[in-house]
Amino acid sequence: MDMMLTTTETVPGREIAHCIGLVKGSTVRSKHIGSDIVAGLRNIVGGEVKEYASLLTGAREQAIDRMKSEARLLGADAVVAVRLETSTITHAASEVMAYGTAVKLV
Numbered sequence: 001m002d003m004m005l006t007t008t009e010t011v012p013g014r015e016i017a018h019c020i021g022l023v024k025g026s027t028v029r030s031k032h033i034g035s036d037i038v039a040g041l042r043n044i045v046g047g048e049v050k051e052y053a054s055l056l057t058g059a060r061e062q063a064i065d066r067m068k069s070e071a072r073l074l075g076a077d078a079v080v081a082v083r084l085e086t087s088t089i090t091h092a093a094s095e096v097m098a099y100g101t102a103v104k105l106v
Helices: 033-045 050-073
Strands: 016-030 078-090 093-105
Touching: 016 050, 016 078, 050 078, 050 093
Parallel strands: none
Antiparallel strands: 016 093, 078 093
16 A cells, blocks of 8 residues: 555545654755756746756655655554645755654554
8 A cells, every 4th residue: 555645734535654753855956957956947937947947846845755755664554744845955956855753544
C-alpha cells in the first residue's frame, strides 16, 4: 500500500494508533540559464512561465517523495498535517520543503 498523505490531522475512516513524529523532505533547485532567458522573454509578453512552473512542480514532488521515504523508514502508515513551504536561498535557487507527522494506523 502506498503511503497515505493528508493535510488534515486525521485520516478519514481510519484511527491513529500512535504518532511517530515529524518527518520532512526537502530539495534546493536552481534555474538553468537557458530556462531563465526563455522565462524572461515570456515575462515581457505575459502568460504562464512554464519553465518555472515545471521546476517547482518537480521540486514539490521530490520533497514529498523524500518525506514519504523518511516516514517509511520509521514504519509509518501515513503522514498527517502535511505542509509545503518554499524559501529563497539565493537569487537563483529556492528550497521546497514538505513536512508532516508520521503516524501508525490501527
